[in-house]
Amino acid sequence: MNNNTTFSYDLTLRRIEEIVKQLEEDNKGIDELSALVKEASSLIKDCKAKLRSTEEDIRKAFGEGD
Amino acid sequence: MKTPTAGAEFVLAGFRGFEERLNDNLKVIERRAGSILQREERMVRDKEHLLTNLLLHKVGAAKEKLANYNHQLNSLAAMNIKMQHIALENFGQSLKKNVKVKIDQQRLNLQSLEKELNRLSPHYFLERGYTRTEINGMPVYQNQIKKGDQITTFTLNQKITSTVEDITDYEQ
Numbered sequence: 001m002n003n004n005t006t007f008s009y010d011l012t013l014r015r016i017e018e019i020v021k022q023l024e025e026d027n028k029g030i031d032e033l034s035a036l037v038k039e040a041s042s043l044i045k046d047c048k049a050k051l052r053s054t055e056e057d058i059r060k061a062f063g064e065g066d
Numbered sequence: 067m068k069t070p071t072a073g074a075e076f077v078l079a080g081f082r083g084f085e086e087r088l089n090d091n092l093k094v095i096e097r098r099a100g101s102i103l104q105r106e107e108r109m110v111r112d113k114e115h116l117l118t119n120l121l122l123h124k125v126g127a128a129k130e131k132l133a134n135y136n137h138q139l140n141s142l143a144a145m146n147i148k149m150q151h152i153a154l155e156n157f158g159q160s161l162k163k164n165v166k167v168k169i170d171q172q173r174l175n176l177q178s179l180e181k182e183l184n185r186l187s188p189h190y191f192l193e194r195g196y197t198r199t200e201i202n203g204m205p206v207y208q209n210q211i212k213k214g215d216q217i218t219t220f221t222l223n224q225k226i227t228s229t230v231e232d233i234t235d236y237e238q
Contacts, residue, residue, distance in 0.1 A: 009172075016179050023186035029203035030188050030220050037187045044180050051169050051176075058165050062158050 009050050016043050192222040 019040040023033060184190055188198060198220045199206040206217065211230055219226040 013172075013175075013179075016183075020179060020182050020186065023183070026186075026205060029200055029205075030198055031203070033188050037183060037189070040179075040183050044176055044183070047172070047176055051172055054165070055169055058162055062162050 007046065007050065009047060012043050012047055012050075016040050016047070019043075188220070189222075192220065195222075197221050 019036045022028065022036060026033075028036070192198065199217050200220070201211060201215055201217050211217070211233060213230055213233060215230045217228055217230060219228065
């Protein structure tokens, strides 16, 4: 996951959607398409990690046993 | 009174008698006054004692009243704090639930994007045996192809460069 503290879930999600749109348009070479797919996969992992860490934060904030 | 001396002695004796009676009376008065003073002192002490008791009783009652107020205040404060705890607990649970719902929604959203990404990935169709052909780094369908052009064909594991020898349009 991106350790940068300025990580923004919303911005990352927007970038993923933008990549999906570009892939749908299919006006790029395969190398660029592969790079975009890799980038989107990596961003999806970041977003999933962010959701997990948010869940963990909530669990800690409201007590482990809840 | 035969003689003046005898007369004087008689008068003096009368004075002495009077003085003795006066002294006796003074003693009686002193005794009575002492007795009265003692009685008054006792009364004052009794009253003082009574007043002290009364005051102590009043102070005790006031203390008891204050203790009751204090107890009531403590009970009210404890009840209030307990209610605040319950309210905060409920608020926390609600917040937690809302965040969980939002996180679950985002997970579904990400899953959907991931599926879409897999479907659109070049790897997805290359691994099914299809190929992709490009010319000058762009898909062929967007470019005019002519004889002699160099095209690149991508398979799952290979990149093939070829020169166009012949072009035949599909029959409509």
